[in-house]
Amino acid sequence: MEGTIRCSANYVPLSPISFLKRSSMVHSKRVSIVYGDVKFTWAETYIRCIKLASAVNQLGVSHGDVVAALAPNIPAMYELHFGVPMAGAVLCTLNVRHDSAMVSVLLKHSEAKVIFIDYQFLDVAKGALQILLKEKVKLPRLVLIPDCNAHSSTTIPEDLEYESFLATGRPDFEIVWPSDEWNAIAVNYTSGTTSSPKGVVYSHRGAYLNSLAAVLLNEMPSMPVYLWTVPMFHCNGWCLTWGVAAQGGTNICLRNVTAAGIFTSIAEHKVSHMGGAPTVLNMIINAPPSIRRPLPRKVAVMTGGAPPPPQVLFRMEELGFAVTHSYGLTETYGPGTVCTWKPEWSSLSPDEQAKIKARQGLHHVGMEEVDVKDPTSMKSVPTDAKTMGEVMFRGNTVMNGYLKNAKATEDAFKGGWFRSGDLAVKHSDGYIELKDRAKDIIISGGENISTIEVESVIFSHPAVLDAAVVGRPDDYWGETPCAFVKLQDGNNATAGEVIKYCRDRLPHYMAPKTVIFDDLPKTSTGKTQKFVLRQRAKAMGSITKTSKL
Numbered sequence: 001m002e003g004t005i006r007c008s009a010n011y012v013p014l015s016p017i018s019f020l021k022r023s024s025m026v027h028s029k030r031v032s033i034v035y036g037d038v039k040f041t042w043a044e045t046y047i048r049c050i051k052l053a054s055a056v057n058q059l060g061v062s063h064g065d066v067v068a069a070l071a072p073n074i075p076a077m078y079e080l081h082f083g084v085p086m087a088g089a090v091l092c093t094l095n096v097r098h099d100s101a102m103v104s105v106l107l108k109h110s111e112a113k114v115i116f117i118d119y120q121f122l123d124v125a126k127g128a129l130q131i132l133l134k135e136k137v138k139l140p141r142l143v144l145i146p147d148c149n150a151h152s153s154t155t156i157p158e159d160l161e162y163e164s165f166l167a168t169g170r171p172d173f174e175i176v177w178p179s180d181e182w183n184a185i186a187v188n189y190t191s192g193t194t195s196s197p198k199g200v201v202y203s204h205r206g207a208y209l210n211s212l213a214a215v216l217l218n219e220m221p222s223m224p225v226y227l228w229t230v231p232m233f234h235c236n237g238w239c240l241t242w243g244v245a246a247q248g249g250t251n252i253c254l255r256n257v258t259a260a261g262i263f264t265s266i267a268e269h270k271v272s273h274m275g276g277a278p279t280v281l282n283m284i285i286n287a288p289p290s291i292r293r294p295l296p297r298k299v300a301v302m303t304g305g306a307p308p309p310p311q312v313l314f315r316m317e318e319l320g321f322a323v324t325h326s327y328g329l330t331e332t333y334g335p336g337t338v339c340t341w342k343p344e345w346s347s348l349s350p351d352e353q354a355k356i357k358a359r360q361g362l363h364h365v366g367m368e369e370v371d372v373k374d375p376t377s378m379k380s381v382p383t384d385a386k387t388m389g390e391v392m393f394r395g396n397t398v399m400n401g402y403l404k405n406a407k408a409t410e411d412a413f414k415g416g417w418f419r420s421g422d423l424a425v426k427h428s429d430g431y432i433e434l435k436d437r438a439k440d441i442i443i444s445g446g447e448n449i450s451t452i453e454v455e456s457v458i459f460s461h462p463a464v465l466d467a468a469v470v471g472r473p474d475d476y477w478g479e480t481p482c483a484f485v486k487l488q489d490g491n492n493a494t495a496g497e498v499i500k501y502c503r504d505r506l507p508h509y510m511a512p513k514t515v516i517f518d519d520l521p522k523t524s525t526g527k528t529q530k531f532v533l534r535q536r537a538k539a540m541g542s543i544t545k546t547s548k549l
């Protein structure tokens with residue numbers, strides 16, 4: 001409009017780095033990070049991140065270079081989320097469950113110039129570097145992060161050690177702010193649940209917006225106490241690494257996620273918020289009474305990453321946790337939707353409430369739109385809770401693209417929407433409900449069987465701890481449901497009982513025909529590796545050539 005100008009006074013590229021700078025002023029003396037005996041204030045965290053940025057910069061890392069990290073939820077991992085982008089570089093946090101071979105692939109693909117390694121994963125990293133050496137790939141510099149609670153050094157001479165490295169940084173280093181908010185802040189590899197991990201590029205803008213959206217959808221007030229049970233390496237801890245800084249909260253770091261660690265941290269630090277995949281919730285509700293401690297206050301928990309069975313939600317609420325359910329992908333910076341709770345639902349039976357909460361909801365405030373569409377015609381499916389389509393997103397919290405994979409990026413954005421590969425239905429209130437990943441759905445005798453629906457019935461069996469359903473080849477039906485079930489300690493159930501339990505509650509064609517009792521293979525982000533189970537079901541061969549319902 002006439003008379004307006006866009007200039008640095010009114011147009012600044014969005015970046016979550018600004019959250020830290022502000023918190024260092026507003027909350028300078030408030031505790032930012034707690035990890036065992038180690039504690040920092042926001043003023044200290046700010047200066048440590050400035051020095052980290054400076055030290056990274058002195059290694060020759062410049063704008064757009066990738067800096068990798070292989071570490072659990074420890075203070076250094078939190079600092080890297082600010083220190084690396086403050087040097088103008090791009091953070092690439094690697095999954096701590098990867099082996100040397102996978103780490104070498106990702107280091108090569110991302111062309112990381114430096115890698116920060118927690119001491120626990122030093123052997124994995126060294127193995128990866130050996131592989132790169134053999135392949136004549138230029139090696140990244142290695143910075144070792146010793147256990148800051150151990151008071152002893154595991155440093156090996158040729159490596160840089162984290163604290164000494166930090167000490168080389170200048171406290172007056174000038175932050176390298178993004179010249180364009182589209183600039184990359186992170187590369188996050190997907191969980192590799194369905195195929196090889198893809199490198200998802202996040203922008204400063206998207207990270208800024210999704211951090212604020214995550215704060216809102218977690219209903220985080222100022223100064224929350226956040227327990228780190230979501231891996232920071234996964235979608236940058238669903239963007240809350242940056243989000244907690246925006247609110248001047250206290251980050252409670254946990255190296256290992258255990259039920260004992262969770263209950264103790266909640267009691268000791270008066271945790272107000274935490275998050276976790278349904279496997280973490282399962283761990284909480286099944287914790288033995290000797291480990292459980294009373295909650296000093298209501299703890300808000302955001303769950304996502306995999307479908308939460310209604311039974312699990314129900315039992316969490318019984319224990320005094322307030323659960324919010326969110327759904328998304330690495331490509332949507334973690335949370336993309338939220339099942340926003342409506343007060344009128346609170347008068348329904350707890351069972352009904354859990355079923356409503358198990359739906360994935362609608363796009364959160366930072367995302368423009370989520371829809372369920374026919375992937376060919378791109379028409380929205382009707383809101384009949386029956387017609388399945390593909391979940392698609394559009395908005396400012398969708399990735400820039402896949403690193404060095406233009407074809408995959410193009411395919412993902414075909415039709416002007418981001419195609420998630422997940423199948424869902426839409427309810428009359430517009431809320432979406434996931435039915436399956438396109439790769440997981442079972443087609444039996446021409447009927448689609450939602451493995452999520454069958455799993456949620458098996459989960460409601462009192463003897464069951466965990467369950468996953470995949471298709472087993474069948475010469476007559478094409479595929480039939482095969483359930484892998486882990487029973488609770490001290491509980492018994494036979495395959496026949498599980499099958500009957502399902503047949504009593506589902507159309508017969510949806511009930512499993514095979515039940516195997518075993519542990520379920522998981523990714524470190526808490527997802528069941530269904531491709532592993534599918535291979536096992538395939539190896540069992542066709543269940544029968546003349547099977548009848």
Ligand SMILES: Nc1ncnc2c1ncn2[C@@H]1O[C@H](COP(=O)(O)OP(=O)(O)OP(=O)(O)O)[C@@H](O)[C@H]1O
Nearest residue numbers: 190191192193194195305306307326327328329330
């Ligand atoms: N709340 C939820 N309910 C159901 N499924 C969920 C939920 N949140 C996430 N998911 C599942 O997780 C997927 C996103 O996972 P992520 O981005 O970590 O990588 P991945 O898809 O598992 O890995 P890859 O793409 O390498 O196979 C979604 O597409 C969806 O299938």
